[in-house]
Each structure stands twice: as structure tokens, then as C-alpha cells.
Amino acid sequence: MSGxxxxxxxxxxxxxxxxxxxxxxxRLLTLLLRKGPTxxxxxxxxxxxxxxxxSTIVTELMARGLVxxxxxxxxxxxxxxxxxxxxxxxxxxxxxxxxxDHVWVHLSDLxxxxxxxxxxxxxxxxxxxxxxDVAADLLERLIAEHGLDRGRIVGAGVGLPGPIEKAxxxxxTSLPDQPWSHVHAADEFQRRLRLPVAIExxxxxxxxxxxxxxxxxxxxxxxxVGLSNGIAAGxxxxxxxxxxxxxxxxxxxxxTINVDGPACPCGNRGCLVLHAGIPAVLGALRPHLxxxxxxxxxxxxxxxxxxxxxxxxxxxxxxxxxxxxSLCNLLNPERIVVGGELARAGEVLLDPLRTAIRRYALTxxxxxxxxxxxxxxxxxAGAVGGAALILRERPGLASALVELxxxxxxxxxxxxxxx
Amino acid sequence: MSGxxxxxxxxxxxxxxxxxxxxxxxRLLTLLLRKGPTxxxxxxxxxxxxxxxxSTIVTELMARGLVxxxxxxxxxxxxxxxxxxxxxxxxxxxxxxxxxDHVWVHLSDLxxxxxxxxxxxxxxxxxxxxxxDVAADLLERLIAEHGLDRGRIVGAGVGLPGPIEKAxxxxxTSLPDQPWSHVHAADEFQRRLRLPVAIExxxxxxxxxxxxxxxxxxxxxxxxVGLSNGIAAGxxxxxxxxxxxxxxxxxxxxxTINVDGPACPCGNRGCLVLHAGIPAVLGALRPHLxxxxxxxxxxxxxxxxxxxxxxxxxxxxxxxxxxxxSLCNLLNPERIVVGGELARAGEVLLDPLRTAIRRYALTxxxxxxxxxxxxxxxxxAGAVGGAALILRERPGLASALVELxxxxxxxxxxxxxxx
DNA sequence: AAATCTTTGTCAAGACTATTGACGTACTTA
DNA sequence: TAAGTACGTCAATAGTCTTGACAAAGATTT
Numbered sequence: 001m002s003g004x005x006x007x008x009x010x011x012x013x014x015x016x017x018x019x020x021x022x023x024x025x026x027r028l029l030t031l032l033l034r035k036g037p038t039x040x041x042x043x044x045x046x047x048x049x050x051x052x053x054x055s056t057i058v059t060e061l062m063a064r065g066l067v068x069x070x071x072x073x074x075x076x077x078x079x080x081x082x083x084x085x086x087x088x089x090x091x092x093x094x095x096x097x098x099x100x101d102h103v104w105v106h107l108s109d110l111x112x113x114x115x116x117x118x119x120x121x122x123x124x125x126x127x128x129x130x131x132x133d134v135a136a137d138l139l140e141r142l143i144a145e146h147g148l149d150r151g152r153i154v155g156a157g158v159g160l161p162g163p164i165e166k167a168x169x170x171x172x173t174s175l176p177d178q179p180w181s182h183v184h185a186a187d188e189f190q191r192r193l194r195l196p197v198a199i200e201x202x203x204x205x206x207x208x209x210x211x212x213x214x215x216x217x218x219x220x221x222x223x224x225v226g227l228s229n230g231i232a233a234g235x236x237x238x239x240x241x242x243x244x245x246x247x248x249x250x251x252x253x254x255x256t257i258n259v260d261g262p263a264c265p266c267g268n269r270g271c272l273v274l275h276a277g278i279p280a281v282l283g284a285l286r287p288h289l290x291x292x293x294x295x296x297x298x299x300x301x302x303x304x305x306x307x308x309x310x311x312x313x314x315x316x317x318x319x320x321x322x323x324x325x326s327l328c329n330l331l332n333p334e335r336i337v338v339g340g341e342l343a344r345a346g347e348v349l350l351d352p353l354r355t356a357i358r359r360y361a362l363t364x365x366x367x368x369x370x371x372x373x374x375x376x377x378x379x380x381a382g383a384v385g386g387a388a389l390i391l392r393e394r395p396g397l398a399s400a401l402v403e404l405x406x407x408x409x410x411x412x413x414x415x416x417x418x419x
Numbered sequence: 420m421s422g423x424x425x426x427x428x429x430x431x432x433x434x435x436x437x438x439x440x441x442x443x444x445x446r447l448l449t450l451l452l453r454k455g456p457t458x459x460x461x462x463x464x465x466x467x468x469x470x471x472x473x474s475t476i477v478t479e480l481m482a483r484g485l486v487x488x489x490x491x492x493x494x495x496x497x498x499x500x501x502x503x504x505x506x507x508x509x510x511x512x513x514x515x516x517x518x519x520d521h522v523w524v525h526l527s528d529l530x531x532x533x534x535x536x537x538x539x540x541x542x543x544x545x546x547x548x549x550x551x552d553v554a555a556d557l558l559e560r561l562i563a564e565h566g567l568d569r570g571r572i573v574g575a576g577v578g579l580p581g582p583i584e585k586a587x588x589x590x591x592t593s594l595p596d597q598p599w600s601h602v603h604a605a606d607e608f609q610r611r612l613r614l615p616v617a618i619e620x621x622x623x624x625x626x627x628x629x630x631x632x633x634x635x636x637x638x639x640x641x642x643x644v645g646l647s648n649g650i651a652a653g654x655x656x657x658x659x660x661x662x663x664x665x666x667x668x669x670x671x672x673x674x675t676i677n678v679d680g681p682a683c684p685c686g687n688r689g690c691l692v693l694h695a696g697i698p699a700v701l702g703a704l705r706p707h708l709x710x711x712x713x714x715x716x717x718x719x720x721x722x723x724x725x726x727x728x729x730x731x732x733x734x735x736x737x738x739x740x741x742x743x744x745s746l747c748n749l750l751n752p753e754r755i756v757v758g759g760e761l762a763r764a765g766e767v768l769l770d771p772l773r774t775a776i777r778r779y780a781l782t783x784x785x786x787x788x789x790x791x792x793x794x795x796x797x798x799x800a801g802a803v804g805g806a807a808l809i810l811r812e813r814p815g816l817a818s819a820l821v822e823l824x825x826x827x828x829x830x831x832x833x834x835x836x837x838x
Numbered sequence: 839a840a841a842t843c844t845t846t847g848t849c850a851a852g853a854c855t856a857t858t859g860a861c862g863t864a865c866t867t868a
Numbered sequence: 869t870a871a872g873t874a875c876g877t878c879a880a881t882a883g884t885c886t887t888g889a890c891a892a893a894g895a896t897t898t
Contacts (some may be wrong), residue, residue, distance in 0.1 A: 020439065020856090020884060041846060050886055055847060078845025079893040163783055172783060221664040233749065237656055244751025245640040248783040251748040254742070256779060268779055290520060322675070323745075329670040330652065332663025358490055360687055364582055364591060364667040439855065439885090460875055472856055472877060497874025498864040 024049060026059050026398040029066060032086045032255025032389075033110065033398065037070055041083035064405035066090050086110050091152045091401055094195070096135050097159040098180070099202060099379065103131055105138040105377075106383035107148070112213050112391060116142040117380060128179045132192055152404065156195040156384030156392045158189055159205040166247035169199050171229050196400075198389055202382050203250060204241060206339055207234020209385030212392055215337045215374030223333040224373075225252065227340035227349075229278045237331070241393065244320060253277065255323045272323055276316040277344065283310050295341050300349055310348050317349040321356025328361045328368055339373030339381070346372065362374065440454055440634065443468060443475055445817040448485060451505045452529065452810075452817065457499035477503060482823035485509050486499055505529050510571045512821055513614070514805025515554050516578040517599070518621060519543050520797065522550055524557040526567070526803035531632050531810060535561040536799060547598045551611055574615040574813045576805030577608055578624040585666035586620050606673055615819075617808055621801050622669060623660060625792075626653025628804030631811055634756045634793030639710065642752040643792075644671065644741065646759035646768075648697045656750070672696060673741045689744055695735040697761065701732050714760050727766050736768040740775025747776060747784045758792030758800070765791065 005328040027047050032038070035046070044054040047098030061067040062387040070083045071098075101124045107115040118138045122131060143150065160180050169186025200208075207216075207224030216222040221238040231253035235242040243249055255268045255271030259313045261270020274280055278295055288308045289297055302309035324336060336357075338350060354370050359369075377384055390398070446466050454465070463473045480486040487506045499806060507530035508762030516523040520543045526534040537557045537648070541550060562569065579599050581592030588605025590597075608616045618628075626635075636642040641655040650672035654661040662668055671691030673685045680689020693699055697714055706728045708716060721728035755767060756778075773789050780787075796803055810816065 024885090038460070039846080050849065053885055056885095062716055076845080077843080077895060079847075081846070225712060226885090235749075237661060238659065240657065242656060242750075244784070245753035245787070246751060248781070249751040251781055251784070254748055254781055255745040266781060326674040326742075326745070327749060328438055329673055330654075330668060330749070331661075332665060332668040334664035362667070362670055362685060364665055365663070368664070378846085443856090458875080470876065471858090471878085475856090496866060498866095498876075500875070509868055638884080683892080 007146070021057070022399075022402065025402050027062060028054065028057055029061065029086065029398040029401060032067065032084065037083050037085035039083050041081070043084070061402075066401055066405055088113060091154045091389040091404065092148060092385040094139070094153050094156040095159075095205075095388070095390070096139075096156060096189075097205060097380075097382030097384040097386060098131055098135070098161070098204060099159075099212070099382070100161060102379060103134045103138065104380055104381060104383035105142060106136055106387050107142060107146075107153075108265075108384070108387035108391065110391065112388060114384075115148070116146050118142055119380065126179060128183050128188075129177065132188065134193065153195055154397060154400050154404070155198065155390035155391035156189065156193050157198045157200060157205065157208075157251075158185065159200055159202040159382040159386055160185055161202055163246070163248035164199050164201055164243075166245070168242055171199075172246075172248075182324045196390075196394055198386075198394065200241070200386070200389060201232075201234075201247070202243065203232040204234040204243070205382040205385030205389065206387070207236060207337075208241060208389045209377065209393075210337045210339065210373055211382045212388040213303045213384070214377075214381075215371045216335055219335045221325070221331070221333045222335055222337065223324075223331065224339060225324065226336045227316070227338065227342035228275070231273050231320070231340075233279055233327075235331070241389070252320075252323060252327075257319055257323060272319060276319045281312055281342065282314060285309060285333065289363065299345055302345055312343070313345045313349045314352045316342060317351065317353035318343075318356050321353035322360055324353070325357045325360030325366070328357060332365045333368055336368055336370045337373055338370065343372050420659045426509060428726060436655065437537065440476075444480060444821050447473065447476055448480065448505065448817040448820060451486065451503065456502050456504035458502050460500070462503070477518045483731060483821070485820055485824060487575070508796055509534060510573045510823065511567060512803040512806040512809040513572050513575040513707070514578075514611075514624070514659065514807070514809070515575060516606075516624060516799075516801030517554070517804060518578075518801070519580060520796060522553045522557065523797060523802035524554055524561060525797055525806050525811065526561060526565075526572075527803070527806035529810065531807060532568070533629055533803075535565050536802065537561055538799065540804075545598060547602050547607075548770075550598065555611065565582065572614060573816060573819050574617065574809035575608065576617045576619060576624065576627075576808035577604065578594075578619055578621040578801040578805055579604055579620055582642065582665070582667035583618050583620055583662075585662055585664070590618075591665075591667075600803045613811075615813055617805075617813065619660070619805070619808060620653075620666070621668065622651040623653040623662070624801040624804030624805070624808065626756075627808045627811070628796065629756045629792055630655045631807040632803070633796075633800075634790045635697050638754045640750070642743075642746070642750065643754065643756045643758060644739070644743065646735070646757065646761035650692050650696055650739070651758075652746075654750070659710065660808070662748050671739075671742060673745075674745075676738055676742060691728065691738060695738045700731055700735060704728060718764055721764055730763070731765045732768045733771045734759060735764075736772035738776050740772035741779055743772070744776045744779030744785070747780045747787055751784045751789055755787055756792055757789065762791050822831070 005187050028043055031043060031046055034404065040054045040058060041051055044051045058067060066083055066087055068087045070085045088109040091110055093108045093116060097104040102119055102121055104119040106117040109115050120134055120138060122134055160171050162171050162180060164176060165172050170182060170184050171180040173181050182308060185199045186197060203226045204228055210216045210224050211222050220239045224234040227234050233250045233252050235250060253266060254271045256268055256270050256277065258270030262274055263269055264271040264274050281298060282293060285293060285298060298309050302313055342349065350370060350372060357370065358366050447462055450465055451464060456551060459473045460470055463470045463604055477486060485506055486503055489502045489504045506552050507528040510529055511534060512527045514525040521540055523538040525536040528534050539553055539557060541553055551649060579590055581590050581597060581599060584591045589601060590599040592600050604618045606618060622645045625645055629635045629643050630641050639658045643653040645651050652669045652671050673687060673690045675687055675689050676691050676694065682688055682695055683690040683693050700717060701712060704712060704717060704727060706739030717728050719733055761768065769789060769791060776787065776789065777785050
């Protein structure tokens with residue numbers, strides 16, 4: 001996982017006395033980041049430190065602007081607690097998402113609040129370098145517009161289409177006409193952004209957004225399923241993003257559901273995506289709605305009670321559910337979040353999906369609950385997830401925050417974002 | 420995961436000065452346990468400690484008998500290194516495995532070497548309590564026979580048939596006639612063994628044995644597939660055992676491979692196990708080999724070139740491979756280890772399995788390599804895995820080792836193993 | 839309304855640990 | 869044989885955290 005991150009950690013000699021202080025600073029900061037606002041005595045208990053030590057460290061952190069006092073609830077016996085919290089404005093996380101025809105940029109504060117966001121449609125044929133230019137342009141505007149300090153951006157989570165090779169950070173899609181094919185994305189973004197960068201597959205970022213601030217909050221074993229042109233999964237296993245040996249985990253669309261089915265460009269027959277992807281849905285309804293129908297049209301018609309549309313969406317749910325049933329047997333997730341454009345069909349699709357899981361999965365595992373993506377983010381989900389990924393998984397985030405506010409540090413470098 | 424472990428950790432105030440020494444002791448010990456023998460300067464670099472500190476700590480650890488000097492390779496420039504290693508005999512890990520007709524007991528030293536092991540066939544109808552009695556009896560004999568110190572056993576990894584509920588440690592098989600159904604195994608073994616206990620599914624323990632000392636050594640994302648009466652997987656994801664939301668992850672046998680296939684007791688139709696489980700194999704060959712044929716007979720016949728047997732085993736491989744292809748798309752493992760009784764068929768089965776994966780999985784993920792289980796452990800694999808699980812995943816093992824050798828500690832308690 | 843209880847946050851003194859810098863040692867290379 | 873290199877150890881120093889005591893702030897009881 002760390003392969004995707006810049007590893008210029010502050011080489012503090014962990015274990016030494018000098019760094020013991022630093023380590024404890026980071027520990028308290030991490031506690032505040034994870035568990036939310038608390039008071040000093042509680043922190044002391046959690047971190048197994050004395051109240052005295054916590055006091056001195058908190059004083060330092062407050063002087064650095066990383067921690068602020070809130071007015072919390074004056075509950076409980078004894079003297080009133082002085083509630084402390086991480087200063088959400090102390091730093092910013094950046095999320096970028098590149099889909100085949102859009103570029104999205106998102107900035108979150110430390111509390112996952114949206115600071116700013118923007119998106120722009122791009123020509124599907126646009127090259128990758130130009131796409132980065134678009135993102136840089138959007139980012140520059142947001143920074144200028146909101147008067148942000150570049151030095152306070154603690155990392156960028158970047159979503160790209162296709163699998164990302166974990167070891168190298170190269171986009172290794174097998175389709176040669178994809179703009180990102182074989183681009184060493186980790187390096188490129190590193191070079192352009194001068195930030196710790198995490199490259200991730202689009203769907204995986206949507207999963208992250210749902211897992212940390214959407215319908216999957218607090219779930220350790222989560223499966224996010226994106227139903228759109230392709231069908232893919234983003235897995236959160238044991239509370240962490242799972243990527244697979246080479247970063248290719250999550251492909252669902254090419255699961256065979258019908259050995260004698262139609263041929264697929266992938267080389268097999270009867271793949272799920274041929275029956276349940278958006279092109280298949282539109283194809284099936286072409287006689288009914290005409291050749292120019294869009295997903296919007298189908299969803300609208302289904303919502304209005306059109307039987308044919310309802311039927312096709314129900315089939316999508318049923319077939320997807322059958323595949324998910326097997327995967328539930330294998331992975332036993334606690335929750336499945338269904339997202340992507342088709343998921344907006346709602347219960348017309350979800351109900352048959354649930355039924356299929358209950359029917360085809362084993363007793364214990366079919367207790368999984370299946371919910372629609374909760375975010376009204378739509379296409380922005382990927383970029384939101386990118387920022388969330390940084391806030392949750394960037395190694396040494398607390399360390400970076402302390403570093404960022406080092407009293408005797410040289411003035412922030414220019415940190416060029418453009419080329 | 421920690422739910423399965425006894426949590427009586429030494430409540431040292433981590434972060435305090437007193438425990439800083441302890442923490443560093445444990446860190447060096449952990450380094451030695453994980454990375455194998457090294458010398459002081461190397462340890463200092465790895466742990467970011469000064470050579471001086473490492474020296475003093477190592478002296479203490481040697482006085483406690485946890486670390487010993489070896490004669491290592493005198494390579495490199497400069498003064499010869501004094502190679503250090505964990506004293507393998509400093510502690511013992513216990514593995515227990517309960518299959519439907521056997522009880523296995525295994526003791527490993529800290530270097531995963533076998534100290535002792537034993538097994539006994541039991542009546543399939545035997546109750547769970549009596550099975551524990553059998554295990555306790557075997558264990559007592561081994562302890563007596565080898566003159567072992569009970570106080571040095573640092574934990575027990577226990578394999579049971581069926582899924583184990585992660586939160587409670589209850590065996591939650593849905594079959595009411597299983598001896599372990601609904602037994603609160605974690606509690607029971609805790610009570611009987613007075614040890615940190617990890618309860619795990621049999622197949623998962625076999626996976627652990629392969630992962631840490633067999634054909635899957637060093638692989639972060641590993642899939643172990645057990646082919647015997649049932650068909651199940653044990654997953655090592657991101658280097659750790661994966662259990663799923665309620666501990667039921669790993670079921671492969673009831674993946675539907677044929678919608679119109681025969682009915683299965685699980686309620687579905689055309690499950691893989693109906694076509695590729697041992698009963699199915701024997702059933703298919705009954706006209707050919709007779710009703711009394713065993714797996715041994717089939718394997719022997721296939722090895723001798725019997726076309727019918729070869730064909731059936733090849734079919735098992737092909738069908739299993741088709742299912743694994745989908746799972747590779749989802750999980751993108753680095754290696755698949757095939758174990759269980761049927762895996763002993765060798766290439767007759769593995770070759771079609773590989774072919775199916777290459778044919779049905781996507782480009783990137785089908786580079787997975789597929790190997791047979793390397794251990795000549797046979798049925799003992801589960802017990803070996805139990806001990807390995809303790810050595811690799813027991814939280815605070817290093818801590819326990821230090822604790823164990825505390826200079827001023829009260830004499831080891833009787834630690835009754837029987838009732 | 840006063841007294842008591844409980845818990846929080848701070849202060850000063852003391853205990854402990856790890857580092858620094860220097861030294862002797864042991865082995866390799868020229 | 870001499871120089872070079874890296875390892876392991878020693879004494880002195882600097883730094884951090886804890887202990888124990890105390891004032892502060894609110895809740896509860898009398």
C-alpha cells in the first residue's frame with residue numbers, strides 16, 4: 001500500500017527520547033482525528049499517558065494551531081471538561097477523479113467537510129497530460145477563489161479508470177485506446193503536485209467515499225458495487241481498502257453467468273456486464289424506447305411505471321445478485337452498497353438483487369444488508385473519496401501535520417502545481 | 420480479530436518512560452522473530468535505535484534466555500558481526516485441529532519447528548467435550564514425553580469444522596448434528612487450556628500452515644483452496660488471515676456453476692461441490708470402480724493411467740478453475756495453493772484448473788500462479804497451522820515472551836490443562 | 839445555602855532512558 | 869604489514885515522563 005505514497009517521512013529516530021515527545025504528539029493527534037472531540041483526561045486514559053503529559057503536549061499542539069478548544073457538553077460529575085478537537089482548518093486533503101469524460105477536483109478539511117469542489121467535462125479523446133492540465137487549472141482556481149495555502153495540502157488521492165499496478169503505480173489497462181494506458185501515474189502526479197499521492201481505481205475511490213462518509217460508515221467488511229457501463233466492486237476488508245496482488249481486485253463485470261451466452265470483448269462468453277451493463281440495458285430497450293434513449297430516460301420511464309423498463313432493471317438486479325451471492329459466500333461482507341448510475345433506479349433494481357442474494361447465498365452470509373449509495377454526490381463521489389482516502393490511509397498524516405507546523409521551519413516552498 | 424484472543428495484556432503504560440524500555444525490548448524481539456537472525460548494528464538501523472541501546476537491551480534479553488548468539492556468516496567489511504537470534508526453545512505454540520473423525524495436536528517452537536505432534540481417530544459421533552478430553556490427553560502425553568514446561572506455551576490455535584462467529588467465538592454451523600454446533604468454543608478452550616486461544620475454521624488453518632511454512636510463504640495475497648468432501652478457501656489478504664464479517668468467509672463449494680444442475684442440500688441447484696466434491700467424484704466413478712472405492716483408489720488408478728479416473732479428476736480441476744477465475748477477478752491473488760485430499764492427484768487435476776483460470780480470468784489477474792500444497796503434512800496441516808497462527812498473529816507475543824521471563828516473577832501457576 | 843464529593847487541569851521535584859562522542863576490537867583489502 | 873572499515877562498549881549528558889500535591893469547577897447531599 002505504501003508503494004503509492006511518497007515516502008519522505010520525517011526520519012525521526014523513533015524510540016529515541018527526542019522523538020518520544022514527537023511520537024506522543026502524533027498519538028494524541030491521531031486519537032483526536034479518529035475518535036473526535038474529547039478532553040484532556042480522556043485523552044490521557046486512551047493514550048496511557050499522565051494528565052500532566054497530555055497537558056503539556058496539548059499546549060504545544062494548540063500553539064501550533066493543530067488543536068482548538070470547543071465548548072463541549074458539560075456532562076458528568078466533577079469539574080467541567082475542556083473539550084478539545086482537531087482544528088479542521090489546519091490542513092486540506094485533495095481529491096482528483098478522472099473519468100472517461102470528466103475531471104473532478106475536491107478539497108476537504110480534516111473533518112471531511114467539503115471546502116471546495118469543481119468539475120469539467122472533457123473530450124473523451126483528450127490525452128492524459130491535458131487532463132492533468134485541466135485538473136491543475138480547476139485546482140488553481142479553487143485555491144485562488146478560497147484563498148487556500150498550498151503548503152497545507154497534505155496529500156492527493158487520485159482516481160483513474162482501470163487497474164493500477166500496486167508496485168509501480170502504472171495504469172495497466174489492456175485497452176490501448178485509453179488515455180491513461182501504461183502511464184506511470186504515481187510519478188506523474190508526484191511530479192506535478194509535489195504532494196504525497198495515492199493513485200486508485202475510480203470505483204475503489206467511490207467505495208472509499210461511501211465507506212468513510214456515506215452508506216458504509218463504520219463497516220469493517222464492505223463491498224461497494226458500481227453499476228454503470230462497467231460493473232466493478234470496491235472492497236473494504238478488515239477496515240482497509242483492498243487492492244489485490246497487482247492492484248486489479250474488484251472486477252465483477254466479467255464473471256461468467258451464462259456459459260453459452262454471447263461473446264465478450266474480454267474473450268469469454270456470457271459475462272455479467274453483457275447482460276447488466278448500461279449498454280446492455282439500453283440495447284434491450286431500444287425496440288421499446290428508440291435508439292437515442294439514455295440512462296436518464298430509462299430511469300424516468302421506470303419511475304413512471306413503464307413495465308418494460310422496470311423489467312429490464314429488475315433483471316439487472318437479479319443477475320447481479322446472483323453473482324454477488326457467490327462473492328458473499330467467499331467474502332462474507334457485512335454490507336453491500338450499490339452505486340453507479342443504474343443504482344438510481346432504486347428498489348426496482350435493489351429488491352430483485354436482495355432476493356437473489358437471499359436465495360443463492362448460504363445461511364450465515366446472506367444476512368448481509370444491501371443498501372443504495374447514500375451520497376447525493378453522483379459523479380463527484382470519486383473525488384470525494386480521493387480526499388477521504390488521504391485523510392484515512394495516508395501513512396503518517398499526524399506526523400505530517402506536526403511537521404507542517406514546526407515552529408522553526410523554513411517558509412513554505414512555492415509548491416508549483418502547474419507544470 | 421482480537422475478539423478471539425484473551426486480552427490480559429500487561430497494562431504497561433505505553434508512552435511512559437518505564438515502558439519505553441519494555442517497548443524497545445519487544446520491538447527488537449519482534450524484529451528477530453520476523454526477520455530472522457541478525458547482528459546488533461543491523462537491529463539498531465532497523466529499529467532506529469543507537470547501537471548502544473541495542474547492546475544493553477540485547478544483554479537483558481540474553482540474560483532472560485530469549486535471545487542467543489549464533490555463528491552467522493562473517494561476510495562484509497569491517498569487524499565480524501555477532502549474529503543474534505531468538506532462542507527457538509524459549510517458548511512453545513500449541514495447535515489443535517478437530518476434524519470430523521480426528522483430533523490432532525501439534526507443538527511448535529518459536530522458529531516454527533515441530534517439537535512434537537500426535538493425532539487420534541475418533542468416532543464421528545463423539546461429543547465436543549469428549550473431543551477436548553482426547554486433545555487434552557494427547558497434549559498431556561506430549562508434554563510429559565518431552566518434558567515441556569506448561570508455562571512456556573504462549574497460546575493455542577484451534578481448528579474446528581464450520582464457520583466461527585468472529586465476535587463471540589461460537590461455532591455457528593447450520594447443521595444441527597455437528598458436534599460443535601453452537602458451542603462457545605473460545606470460552607471452552609479458554610477455560611480448559613488457560614491460554615490465549617484463537618479459534619479458527621479448519622480450512623483457514625490449513626491456509627495458514629501453507630502461508631507461513633508451506634507453498635505460500637512470503638505471499639501477501641494468497642488463496643488456499645481445500646478440495647475434499649467440501650470445497651472451501653482460506654484467504655490471506657494483505658498478509659493477514661481474512662475472516663469476513665461474521666467469520667464465514669471462504670465458502671466456495673456452494674457457488675452455482677450450473678443453474679439447471681441437481682438440487683443441493685443447501686437449497687440451491689448446481690453447486691460446485693455437487694460436481695467436484697469427493698462424494699461426487701466417487702459417485703461418478705462408481706460404475707467404473709465399484710461402490711466401495713475410496714479416494715485413495717481413485718488417485719492410485721489415475722496415477723496408473725486409468726482414463727476414466729483421470730477424466731473425472733480433470734473435470735474437477737476444470738470446474739474448480741472456472742469458479743476460481745471469477746474469484747481471481749474479484750480478489751486478484753498472487754498465488755493459489757491447492758490442497759485437500761483431491762489435490763494429491765497432482766497435474767492431472769491442476770493442469771485443467773490452470774487452463775480454466777487462464778481462459779476465464781482477465782488478463783492482469785490470470786498471471787496468478789497455481790501450486791499444489793507443499794506440505795507433506797497431510798491431515799496434520801490444520802494443527803500445524805494453529806501453532807503457526809499463534810506465532811504470527813497472536814497480539815503481543817513479544818510482550819508475553821518478555822513477561823514470561825520477568826526476573827522477579829512468581830513461580831508459574833499449575834496451569835491445569837485437563838478439567 | 840453550605841458542605842462534601844468528584845473529577846479536571848497545573849505545578850515542582852525526581853526517576854529513568856536513550857543519545858552523543860570516543861575508544862578498543864576484529865576482520866578485509868592493498 | 870599497514871590502512872580501511874564496521875562493530876560493540878563505556879562514561880557523561882540531555883531530555884521526557886511520572887509521581888504526589890494542590891487549586892479549580894461543577895454536582896450532590898444535608
